[in-house]
Amino acid sequence: MNMEPTIDPKKRYAAGVMEYAKMGYWDPDYVPKDTDVIALFRITPQDGVDEIEAAAAVAGESSTATWTVVWTDRLTACDLYRAKAYRVDPVPGTPGQFFSWIAYDLDLFEGGSIANLTASIIGNVFGFKALKALRLEDMRIPVAYLKTFQGPATGIVVERERLDKFGRPLLGATTKPKLGLSGRNYGRVVYEALKGGLDFVKDDENINSQPFMHWRDRFLYVMEAVNKAQAATGEVKGHYLNVTAGTMEDMYERAEFAKELGSCIIMIDLVIGYTAIQSMAKWARRNDMILHLHRAGNSTYSRQKNHGMNFRVICKWMRMAGVDHIHAGTVVGKLEGDPLMIAGFYDTLREGHTPQNLEHGLFFDQDWASLNKVMPVASGGIHAGQMHQLIHYLGEDVVLQFGGGTIGHPQGIQAGATANRVALEAMIQARNEGRDYLAEGPDILAAAARWCGPLRAAIDTWKDVSFNYASTDTADFVPTPTAV
Amino acid sequence: MRITQGTFSFLPDLTDDQIIAQVQYCLDHGWAVNIEYTDDPHPRNTYWEMWGIPMFDVPDAAGVMLALADCRKAHGGTNYIRMSAFDNTYGWESLRLSFITDRPASEPGFALDRQERGGRQIGYTTRAYSAMKPEGERYS
Amino acid sequence: MDAIDLKRDFAASGLDAELAQLDRELVGLAPVKQRIREIAALLLVDRARQKLGLSTEPPTLHMSFTGNPGTGKTTVAMRMAGILHKLGYVRRGHLVSVTRDDLVGQYIGHTAPKTKDVLKKAMGGVLFIDEAYYLYRPENERDYGQEAIEILLQVMENQRDDLVVILAGYADRMDTFFSSNPGFRSRIAHHIDFPDYADGELVEIADTILARMGYRLSGPAQIALGDYVARRRTQPHFANARSIRNALDRARLRQAVRLFDRHEGTVSADQLSTIEAEDIRASRVFAAADTATPA
Numbered sequence: 010m011n012m013e014p015t016i017d018p019k020k021r022y023a024a025g026v027m028e029y030a031k032m033g034y035w036d037p038d039y040v041p042k043d044t045d046v047i048a049l050f051r052i053t054p055q056d057g058v059d060e061i062e063a064a065a066a067v068a069g070e071s072s073t074a075t076w077t078v079v080w081t082d083r084l085t086a087c088d089l090y091r092a093k094a095y096r097v098d099p100v101p102g103t104p105g106q107f108f109s110w111i112a113y114d115l116d117l118f119e120g121g122s123i124a125n126l127t128a129s130i131i132g133n134v135f136g137f138k139a140l141k142a143l144r145l146e147d148m149r150i151p152v153a154y155l156k157t158f159q160g161p162a163t164g165i166v167v168e169r170e171r172l173d174k175f176g177r178p179l180l181g182a183t184t185k186p187k188l189g190l191s192g193r194n195y196g197r198v199v200y201e202a203l204k205g206g207l208d209f210v211k212d213d214e215n216i217n218s219q220p221f222m223h224w225r226d227r228f229l230y231v232m233e234a235v236n237k238a239q240a241a242t243g244e245v246k247g248h249y250l251n252v253t254a255g256t257m258e259d260m261y262e263r264a265e266f267a268k269e270l271g272s273c274i275i276m277i278d279l280v281i282g283y284t285a286i287q288s289m290a291k292w293a294r295r296n297d298m299i300l301h302l303h304r305a306g307n308s309t310y311s312r313q314k315n316h317g318m319n320f321r322v323i324c325k326w327m328r329m330a331g332v333d334h335i336h337a338g339t340v341v342g343k344l345e346g347d348p349l350m351i352a353g354f355y356d357t358l359r360e361g362h363t364p365q366n367l368e369h370g371l372f373f374d375q376d377w378a379s380l381n382k383v384m385p386v387a388s389g390g391i392h393a394g395q396m397h398q399l400i401h402y403l404g405e406d407v408v409l410q411f412g413g414g415t416i417g418h419p420q421g422i423q424a425g426a427t428a429n430r431v432a433l434e435a436m437i438q439a440r441n442e443g444r445d446y447l448a449e450g451p452d453i454l455a456a457a458a459r460w461c462g463p464l465r466a467a468i469d470t471w472k473d474v475s476f477n478y479a480s481t482d483t484a485d486f487v488p489t490p491t492a493v
Numbered sequence: 494m495r496i497t498q499g500t501f502s503f504l505p506d507l508t509d510d511q512i513i514a515q516v517q518y519c520l521d522h523g524w525a526v527n528i529e530y531t532d533d534p535h536p537r538n539t540y541w542e543m544w545g546i547p548m549f550d551v552p553d554a555a556g557v558m559l560a561l562a563d564c565r566k567a568h569g570g571t572n573y574i575r576m577s578a579f580d581n582t583y584g585w586e587s588l589r590l591s592f593i594t595d596r597p598a599s600e601p602g603f604a605l606d607r608q609e610r611g612g613r614q615i616g617y618t619t620r621a622y623s624a625m626k627p628e629g630e631r632y633s
Numbered sequence: 634m635d636a637i638d639l640k641r642d643f644a645a646s647g648l649d650a651e652l653a654q655l656d657r658e659l660v661g662l663a664p665v666k667q668r669i670r671e672i673a674a675l676l677l678v679d680r681a682r683q684k685l686g687l688s689t690e691p692p693t694l695h696m697s698f699t700g701n702p703g704t705g706k707t708t709v710a711m712r713m714a715g716i717l718h719k720l721g722y723v724r725r726g727h728l729v730s731v732t733r734d735d736l737v738g739q740y741i742g743h744t745a746p747k748t749k750d751v752l753k754k755a756m757g758g759v760l761f762i763d764e765a766y767y768l769y770r771p772e773n774e775r776d777y778g779q780e781a782i783e784i785l786l787q788v789m790e791n792q793r794d795d796l797v798v799i800l801a802g803y804a805d806r807m808d809t810f811f812s813s814n815p816g817f818r819s820r821i822a823h824h825i826d827f828p829d830y831a832d833g834e835l836v837e838i839a840d841t842i843l844a845r846m847g848y849r850l851s852g853p854a855q856i857a858l859g860d861y862v863a864r865r866r867t868q869p870h871f872a873n874a875r876s877i878r879n880a881l882d883r884a885r886l887r888q889a890v891r892l893f894d895r896h897e898g899t900v901s902a903d904q905l906s907t908i909e910a911e912d913i914r915a916s917r918v919f920a921a922a923d924t925a926t927p928a
Contacts, residue, residue: 166587173539176500176578176590206503229613236617240605243496245536271617361584379584430503438501438511441518441590460505545746552725553757555795559788560753 018083026077029065033088034074039095041112047149048111048130049372051100053142053315063139064094064109070134072117089114101485106315108146108372120157123283123330131318142316148325149373156378158329162293162300164381165359165406168333171273171299172245174208177437178405180429181209181249183388183412188215192222196230198422202415203238203246205426209408211388212251214278214305224254224263232270249276249301249334257285264292274299279323280306283330290331301386302332314482321350321370324357328383337385340402341395347483348402358383359406367486384408392471393432393464397450400436409433419470424463431461494602496534499575499592509558512576512594516554519578524589525549526557527579528564530572532597532631533624544568547579561594570598571632597623597632637681648673651715658712659705660841661834668825669709669716676720693822694722694797695789697765697811699804700827703873706801707761709825713799714759723797725757733767736781744777748784756795765800765817766810786816830873835862839877843908848885853910865918880916887912 021032029035041047048071054063066074072092073082092113100106119125135143169175184190184198199210210231218224231248238246252263252275260281267275275298277289286302293300310317320337327335337354338346353369359382363375387403388410399409411429418425435457440446446453458465501507507515519526526548529541544564548557557576564574574595577588601622608616623631643649652673655666682688694717698706711728718726731751738744751760762768762785770776789798800807800817804826811818830838836858843849850858858880865876888908892900 166585170587173498173536173591174500175588176592206497229615232617233615236619237605239536240603240619241494243494243534243536243603244498270614382584427503434501434503438504438515442511442514443518457504548753551753551756552727553795555724555792556753556756559749559756563749 022078022080022083024078024080028062029069029074030062032065032069032074032078033091034065034068034072034094035061036093036095039093039112041095042114044115044151044153045149046113046115046118046126046130046151046154047373048113048145049147050109050111051142051144051146051315052107052109052140053105054107055139055141058139060097060099060107060109061094064097064107064111066137066139067109067134067143068092068094068111070137071111071129071132072113090117092117103485115151115153118154120154121159121287123287123326127283127326135316144314144316145318145322147319147370147372148322149375150325150329152376152378155329155376155380158380159287159290159294159331160328160380161333161383162290162298162331162381163333165333165384166382168299168384171297172208172247174245176405177433178400178403179208179384179408180206180426180433181211181386181388181408181410182207182415182426183211183213183410184216185213185412185416187213188219189221192226192230195222195227196234198416199231199248200234200238201422202426203235203248204241205415205423206242206430207246207415207426208244209247209249209274209410211249211301211410211412212276214251214253214280214303216251217253225266228263228266228270228272232272235272245273247274247299248272249274251276251278251303252289253278253281257288260285260289261292264289264296264298268296268298272298274301276301276303277332278303278305279327283326286327286330286332293333294331299333300331301334302327302336304336312482319370319482321354321357324354324383325375328358328377328380332383333381334384334386334408336388339387339389339391339399341391341398349484350482351402355385355403355407358385359404368484370484382406386410388412393429393467394451394454394471396432396436396454397446400433400440401447405437414467414471417470418463419466420463425467428461428463428467431457431464432467494600495596496573496593496600496602498534498536500590501592506596507592507594512561513554513558515590515592516557516576519576519590520552520554520557522578522580522589524578524580526551527577528557528560528574529577530564530568530574530595532572532628533621534573534600535603535619535621535624541573541575544574547577565595569595572597599632635685637684639677639681642681643677646677647719648677648716651712651719654715655709655712658708660837661830662705662709662827665705665709665825665827668823669713672713672823673716673720676717676722680720691793692722693793693820695821696797696799696823696825697807697821698799698801698825698827699807701803701829701871701873703875703877704827704829705874706827707763709827710759710761710799710801714797717759717797723758724795727755727758728761729755729758730761730763732763733778733781736762736768736785737777739777741777744780745784748781752784752788752796756792759797759799761799761801764802764806766802766806769810769814771813782814782816786820789820829866832859832862832866835874835877838874839881842878842881846885848906848908850908851910854908854913857910857913861913861916861918868918880913880918881908883916884908884912887915 050067052063052067054060073087073090092111094109094111096110098108100108117129131145182202184195202210228250235246235248250267250272252260254260254263264275277286279302290300307320307323311320337358338351340346340348340351349369353371356363361377363371365371365374384406386408391399391411392414415425415429416422418428432454435453436446439453454468458468497503516526528544530544531538531541545560551557573593575591575593577591580589604620604622606618610616679692700706707730714726714728717723735751736748738747768778768782770778788796839858865871
């Protein structure tokens, strides 16, 4: 189908309804500027809707258009403000779906505001009737726009310097059970896990201030545990105190209290919203606090392949918004995660520049403009026996969180933590010595288990556990292996 | 009490061959290894004393081990000694690996002092028992 | 295992490439190349003997290279480092080249750190100490060189797996040095003497150097260079290949001036790359010989 890219003003602004493509939202000759925001959508048009008209409609509805022609366009530099769909390709191997590239001029967005960016890009357009489904797959954020964002309050390098921990993944665990522990009992779990060898313990996403444990009580007992564990080991320790609350005022109050108590890290949930996240990131930068983000809620829109948005876009927005930690998948654990897709998320969070890599789902070259690096967190259904796979897939700059794998240890929480730490250090040592640690992983762990009883017990308990389901969010460009 | 700072503190003390392997890993990545020692192992005592400057342009671990031998002769048994590897890659420009190679004969650990304040708050101070003696006499 | 295929061992070691590179880089020097081959063969056999358990002591590999300046000692040392690396006698195969100033400090307490700093960088490779006899100054009994010597001797003895040391310099001075420092003499396993280049070899070296820079000698220039070499050899500070290299650098300067001064119109590629006899005969070496004044 050939659309006319040049516009005759007389016809264009005649009152009435007109195809979006003809209104100027489709321009196959458009060459995106370095300063343009580019979005890559997966569109599934309704039967009978042309894919180019559908792409143009997405461009229109996510920028200046409404359903009918308005003469007031002509009071503006509307050619500039119109988003332009400039390329539409069929999705390989998936009839009825199309990738569409849409470029947005930088002036469409307020600097430093994820809320404003997202109000355009994912504002109205996802409910548009001419589409069966729509998914935001990736975005290219121009350096000019990135420079209007603070970025991660602390970043991987400074976090490591503050913690004095280098050369290995950090270890964490989420306190379990998630709900119901009193403050006093809760702190016990924290102390045992930190003393046993973990670097961090974490509040779960839904631990805020409930009848069984109000937040001040939790904070006070947890900090007793953290300080006691520091003195017992000589190491810097931390606990992500979740400051998520119903209002910003409550969150600030909790964050201030965490600071007063000497905590090095606080935590928020994704569900507090982009603006609240940015506010907390600024607070964290001002107060030398590491900011952990739990991605609570993301799977409601990131998991299905045809609708919603890909998690890599959340990764980009959260790096801009300024969090230091984000849960980004485990490959081998209980939550969704194809290895290649996860590699794309991790690169997006940790690299200074990510080149286009379609196998990893990265559609654009992305220069991160010196924004700090975000530490990915791998959490959910992982245990010490998978240490070689975790290091192989996730690398060294990651927090490995073994909740059940620590607290569920048959010899107790300290033993569980020790098992994880010994497994980790033994594997890093072997890797650095040049051994083929992925292939020899089980032998390396078995050798360490000969002198480390807790590790032996951990391996015996969980040796057969794996979560081997097909991933739902996979690359479109190559066949992908299933997680091990 | 065994302090567990550094990358390999949960493993048995590294043998010289194991230290050489780790140092060579650093050198092969182009990182400069620095030897540092202290008799005050407080978790936030960032600046241990440097045994010389970081060893730039040393391609083989035996060169670093030469320096470690000298440092051990001067401070072994009475100090902690660690190796730290600096990476000057743009965007990193910090440590990449840091591990303890030597410990004093005994490690007395830390006291945790609590200052009770209003509203159930407690101020915490960690003090190394060793650091209650003057520098140089702490582990002798 | 009770037999070893030496030929296959040799092929697998990659020594070929090192020896071929030595041939390419250095004109002539037949006796030196022969010594290198002998040492390489000895080390290969030694390695085979170790594999079969016939010898257990790691061999002493420290060497001395004696000869006048410009006779290829540094170049051979680099190849030697490569050979030792390929045979597994040094881990990295790099060469660190130093003189007294790099090892010995000017104040008390400076020498040990300086020497150790050099040793740290040389570990796993070859340490080449040029004009090694300057380390020893018997006329000054508090000379700091003695401290460097003691540290070197200790490492040469105790860390034979980690470092090979090559001491280099004029033959006569090295003899004196060794007789007053028996510690060094006893730790040196191989002595290689580097003879001066013959006149014809030096002209050949000149051709090689020029070819690499995209120049050539005209027929008369070739003869002029032969004369030059014969005269230069009799004058002070003659440094074999190094003197030739310097002479060619000056000849290129003269050629440039000549082209610039005498050519009004265009110059051809051929003119731009040809050194003529006059570019060489303008040297002070000829004037000195004719009038019997120093160069």
